[in-house]
Amino acid sequence: MTSQTTAQEPILRLRGVSKQFGAVSALSDIELDIHAGEVVALVGDNGAGKSTLVKVLAGVHQPTAGSIEFMGKPVTLDSPGTALEMGIATVFQDLALCENLDVVANLFLGHEIGPWALDEVQMEVRAWTLLQELAARIPSVREPIASLSGGQRQTVAIARSLLLNPKIIMLDEPTAALGVAQTAEVLNLIERVRDRGHGVVLISHNMEDVRAVADRIVVLRLGRNNGVFTQETSHEELVAAITGASENSVSRRRARKLEEMEQ
Amino acid sequence: MPDPKTSPALDRSDSRVRHDEGISGAVRAFVDRVRSGDLGMLPVAVGLVLIAVVFTSLNPVFLAPNNLVNLLFDAAAIGCISLGIVCVLMLGQIDLSVGSMSGLASAMVGVLWINMGLPVVVAILAALSAGAVMGLIYGMLLNRFGMPSFVSTLAGLLAMLGMQLYILGPTGSINLSYSSPLVRFGQILIMPAWLSYALAVVPGIVMLAQGLRTMRLRAAANLSNAGISVLIAKTAMLTAALLIAVIYLNQGRGVPYMFGLFVLLVVIMNYALTRTKWGRSMFAVGGNTEAARRSGINVNRIRLSAFMLCSTLAALGGVLSAARLASSSQQAGTGDVNLNAIAAAVIGGTSLFGGRGSAWSALLGILVIQAISNGLTLLNLSSSLRYMITGAVLAIAVVVDSLARQSRASHGRA
Numbered sequence: 001m002t003s004q005t006t007a008q009e010p011i012l013r014l015r016g017v018s019k020q021f022g023a024v025s026a027l028s029d030i031e032l033d034i035h036a037g038e039v040v041a042l043v044g045d046n047g048a049g050k051s052t053l054v055k056v057l058a059g060v061h062q063p064t065a066g067s068i069e070f071m072g073k074p075v076t077l078d079s080p081g082t083a084l085e086m087g088i089a090t091v092f093q094d095l096a097l098c099e100n101l102d103v104v105a106n107l108f109l110g111h112e113i114g115p116w117a118l119d120e121v122q123m124e125v126r127a128w129t130l131l132q133e134l135a136a137r138i139p140s141v142r143e144p145i146a147s148l149s150g151g152q153r154q155t156v157a158i159a160r161s162l163l164l165n166p167k168i169i170m171l172d173e174p175t176a177a178l179g180v181a182q183t184a185e186v187l188n189l190i191e192r193v194r195d196r197g198h199g200v201v202l203i204s205h206n207m208e209d210v211r212a213v214a215d216r217i218v219v220l221r222l223g224r225n226n227g228v229f230t231q232e233t234s235h236e237e238l239v240a241a242i243t244g245a246s247e248n249s250v251s252r253r254r255a256r257k258l259e260e261m262e263q
Numbered sequence: 264m265p266d267p268k269t270s271p272a273l274d275r276s277d278s279r280v281r282h283d284e285g286i287s288g289a290v291r292a293f294v295d296r297v298r299s300g301d302l303g304m305l306p307v308a309v310g311l312v313l314i315a316v317v318f319t320s321l322n323p324v325f326l327a328p329n330n331l332v333n334l335l336f337d338a339a340a341i342g343c344i345s346l347g348i349v350c351v352l353m354l355g356q357i358d359l360s361v362g363s364m365s366g367l368a369s370a371m372v373g374v375l376w377i378n379m380g381l382p383v384v385v386a387i388l389a390a391l392s393a394g395a396v397m398g399l400i401y402g403m404l405l406n407r408f409g410m411p412s413f414v415s416t417l418a419g420l421l422a423m424l425g426m427q428l429y430i431l432g433p434t435g436s437i438n439l440s441y442s443s444p445l446v447r448f449g450q451i452l453i454m455p456a457w458l459s460y461a462l463a464v465v466p467g468i469v470m471l472a473q474g475l476r477t478m479r480l481r482a483a484a485n486l487s488n489a490g491i492s493v494l495i496a497k498t499a500m501l502t503a504a505l506l507i508a509v510i511y512l513n514q515g516r517g518v519p520y521m522f523g524l525f526v527l528l529v530v531i532m533n534y535a536l537t538r539t540k541w542g543r544s545m546f547a548v549g550g551n552t553e554a555a556r557r558s559g560i561n562v563n564r565i566r567l568s569a570f571m572l573c574s575t576l577a578a579l580g581g582v583l584s585a586a587r588l589a590s591s592s593q594q595a596g597t598g599d600v601n602l603n604a605i606a607a608a609v610i611g612g613t614s615l616f617g618g619r620g621s622a623w624s625a626l627l628g629i630l631v632i633q634a635i636s637n638g639l640t641l642l643n644l645s646s647s648l649r650y651m652i653t654g655a656v657l658a659i660a661v662v663v664d665s666l667a668r669q670s671r672a673s674h675g676r677a
Contacts, residue, residue, distance in 0.1 A: 058557075081559040100550035100618040103545075109547055110558035115540035121480040128273045143273065146672070193403045247642075 009072055009197050010035050011167045012088070013055070016065030019052055026052040027223045030066070034168055039190060039200040041214035043207070049223040050203050051093075054170050058090040058199075059083035071167070089161035093172040095153055097160075103127060103148075104140040107160045128158050133196075134189055151182030153208055157187055162198070169193060170201040175209050187213050207238060272487040306663055307360025307611055307627040310656075311634065313341055318638035324636050328515030328613040334630075334637045335512075335522040336450070340365075340584035342525045344604035345611075347576030348530055349625050350569040353536070354549045355617025356412040358401065358573045361604050363423035364394055365581030366596020370427045372445075372582055373437035373591025378602045383445055387582050394578030397423070398571035405570075406563040420601075428593055436592040439585065449586025453517040462523070463509040467502035471538070474498070520582060525626070530575070532622035545569065550618035580604070599650060606653065607632045610660040614667065631656070 010033040027049045034040050042050050055061045057068075059077040067074055070086055077083045083090070096179040097106050104120070104127045113119040113126075127141045136155040138148070145153060153175055161169045171190070175183040192214050196198050204210050210217060217229040219241040227241045239250045318325040344361045351358045368390035375386035397419060404410040426444075430439065439446050454462070474494040481488050512518050536542035542598060547555040548565050556562045585591050609615060610631050611624025634655060639649045 077552035080557050085558050090557075092557065094553075096549045096551065098550035098618070101546055105543060105546075109543070109555070110542055112540045118538050118540065118543065121477065121484050121486065125273065125484045147674075170556050216629060257536045 008035060013069040015067050016070070017053075017056065017063045017068065019049075019056060019061060020064045025071060025223055027056070027063070029224060030220075031225055032218060034199040034201060036167070036199050037194055037197050039194050039202055039213050039217040041210040041217045042201060042203045042220065043210055043217060043238070043242060044207075044220035047222070048220040048242075050220055051172065052223075053089065053220070054172050054201070054203060057083065057088055057170060059088075059093075064135040084166075085169035087164070088170070088172045089164065089166035089168070090262070091154075091157045091161050091172065091174060093176065095157040097145045097153060097157060100144060103138060104154055106145055107141075107163055108158060109160070111164060112203075126163075127159075130162065131155070131250060133163075134159055136190055137185075137191070149182075150177050151179070151185055153180065154182070154186055155189065158186075160195065162196075166198065168199040168201065170203070172203045173205070174202070175204060175206060175259050183209065207235060269651060271277050273485045275487050285490045286492050289489060289496075299674035300667040302612070302663070302667050304612060304623065304627060306660075307624075307631060308351060310610070310631050311607075311627075313402030313657055314631065314634045314638065318634070318641070322638075322641045325641055330515075330637065330641070331359055332453075332512055332516045332519065334633050335585060336466065337635040337637065338629045339519070339521040339525040340580045340587055341530060341600060341604050341607065341633070342625055343583060344577045344578075344580035344600070344623040345629050346525075346622060347573035347580075348604050348608040349532070349613050349620055349622060350545070350576075351412065351573045351612075352605075352613045353545050353617065353620050354566060354569050356405070356566070356569070357605070357607075357615075357616075358570065358577070359601065360397070360416040360419035360423060361573065361577035361580070362596045362601030363420045363427065364397060364574050364577040365584060365598070365600060367427045367430075368578035369585035369591045369595040370431050371591075373439065374430050377437050377439060377591075383443065387445075390578050390582055395571050397615045399567060401574070402563075402567035402570040405566055412657030424597070427596070431593055436590055436597040439589045439591065441540045441589055442579040445582075445586045446589045449521055450589065451582060452520045454520055454523060456513050456517060458490065459509045459513060459518040460506070462504060462518075463505040463673065466505065467498045470501060471495075471498045475614075497634075505624055521586070527663055529622045529626045532625075536619055536622055539563070541568070541624050577604075599653065602657070603629075603632050603653065604634075606657040610656065610666060612664075614664055614668065615661065 003062070012032070014032040017027060017030040017032075018025065030049075030053060032040075032053075042053065045052050052061065054180060056063050057077065059080045060084050062076075068077060069075065070088070075086065077086070077088070080090075098109065104123050105132070107127050108123050113122050131141070132140050134155065136152075136159060138152055138155065145156065146159040148156065157170070158171070158174070168202050174190070178186060187209060190200055190202065194213075196209055202210065202214060211231050214231060217231075217233065217238065219226040219229065219238070221242065221244050223234060225242070229238060229241065236251060236254075239248070243250065314324060324330055344365055348358060348361060371390040371393060372383075372386045373383045375389055376383045381389075401412060401415050401419065404415040405412055428435075431613070441447075441450075471494065474497075478488050478491065509518060519545075536545060544555065544560045544565050547558070547560060548562055552562055555565075581596060584595060588595070607628030608620070608624055609628065610628070611621075611628030613620030613624040613628075632653065635653060636649060639652060
């Protein structure tokens with residue numbers, strides 16, 4: 001899959017993107033390509049700039065330098081609304097759902113059908129269709145979000161990002177707060193989203209999840225690119241790229257364990 | 264599309280959900296909702312019955328048709344102010360200056376119309392625009408400087424009180440002519456009986472037509488329906504209640520036009536809050552501002568609209584109370600007007616914490632407040648006692664709101 005899509009023009013192309021907060025460079029010279037129908041994992045340690053990069057792509061922050069090309073055309077993402085309209089949907093780590101509203105209202109928030117006379121029937125039908133396409137298990141779409149479990153909320157958030165038929169969806173730590181079964185559900189969901197032809201950017205600290213679904217793994221370190229890997233890359237190599245050295249606390253710990261085992 | 268006869272409805276395919284159908288289902292769902300802390304209009308209904316029983320036993324005049332007509336005349340002005348308060352409470356904000364705003368509006372009508380001789384319509388429009396401008400200022404203070412509405416409206420309260428005293432000048436009071444249409448509207452004008460009966464039947468017809476249309480659409484879309492029996496029962500209950508109320512009021516003077524105007528505003532606001540994109544955005548901003556912003560809602564514009572609506576409705580309330588009292592005085596809008604308006608919204612079920620509420624809460628809440636005030640006046644109790652009792656009722660309402668909120672949280676209903 002990766003080999004055939006990389007030949008095409010990427011949906012999103014970042015070149016030399018930098019972001020500075022005062023004296024701190026959160027991102028410097030970032031390069032990133034995202035194609036249709038692939039899952040790109042963005043990994044890195046705390047403070048590597050993953051979330052800043054997501055916020056730049058979501059239109060929350062504006063880059064200080066560099067160019068962003070979307071479908072081959074240079075673009076400026078100056079607000080969350082612009083990014084959404086263009087076709088870049090984001091599922092934030094805190095999900096950003098309104099607990100006092102029901103599932104349908106949350107799915108269509110800001111994009112209701114019929115601004116002057118809400119078409120509840122059509123919205124409910126589309127909500128059910130979308131949730132069924134994702135094989136999501138939501139018992140009722142007329143219950144407030146507050147009554148849903150963590151995994152169900154994650155599903156609603158992902159379904160909402162798909163509503164406008166975006167080209168790319170970005171997931172910030174989608175499995176961080178979930179149990180084993182729910183994590184598997186979300187990973188299945190990510191694969192289904194990819195198979196629908198969307199580009200997926202997945203941010204996660206969980207190497208297992210990343211290796212389970214990602215077609216490419218992009219490593220960030222201290223705000224810079226630090227290599228692109230695939231599922232076949234060994235755990236050690238990935239950790240080395242993330243921490244910046246083959247000699248680090250993770251490898252030392254592993255070596256110590258190995259020694260103990262041998263003794 | 265699957266055949267609707269063989270496959271379950273789209274929203275009924277999950278076996279974990281209990282499906283309430285028919286009247287028994289509707290009753291069961293209602294009991295469940297109340298148990299989980301979603302009290303809705305229940306406390307108000309109970310409160311009104313309690314108030315009626317207590318005051319009637321103390322003074323039978325309370326339930327006399329003409330006393331109730333007076334009560335409705337009095338309720339309209341503060342009710343309008345309360346309707347605006349519902350808007351700002353919905354966002355989790357507050358406007359403490361609605362009393363002063365109404366006082367200033369009433370003073371403006373007096374000065375522009377009587378003292379300066381402008382047409383009354385111009386005076387009213389000027390007062391309403393002043394309200395809109397004030398709301399715009401509050402909204403911008405919040406959007407630009409992050410100034411809490413609690414503080415900005417407190418400042419506005421003082422400033423507008425000063426403005427009211429300033430434009431009224433040393434005499435401090437302007438009498439409005441009793442024969443003018445405005446004062447007649449506020450004191451005398453009553454709907455003819457045929458009109459009041461017609462208006463009592465209209466809501467039922469609209470509800471039935473709407474309900475049948477929704478049922479048809481839902482059936483066509485393979486969605487479940489609660490059943491026609493529920494719809495008919497609801498319509499019948501609503502129409503019966505309204506007809507009884509109107510027949511009773513027509514034993515006295517009848518239904519005031521001013522109260523009709525207030526109910527019309529409530530109905531419009533209810534439609535705007537529940538059936539439009541703007542209303543959905545109001546709930547969203549009140550529930551989770553950041554989520555609303557990220558879904559592309561223009562939060563600043565929603566806030567501006569809420570504050571402008573609130574201040575404009577407060578100004579309208581001021582105009583109506585000037586009409587009711589036939590004067591613009593320094594006392595207008597002072598005293599308990601402010602808190603009564605806020606209390607009415609909260610008593611009616613609009614949450615102080617944002618994201619929950621309804622336009623009807625202004626109507627129901629103001630009926631409670633006005634009934635208490637009216638009953639205490641009939642008992643010849645001094646205003647000192649009135650203040651204390653109204654204060655206690657407000658405290659109880661807020662406690663009920665908080666308890667219901669905790670219960671909802673523990674039942675997973677936000």
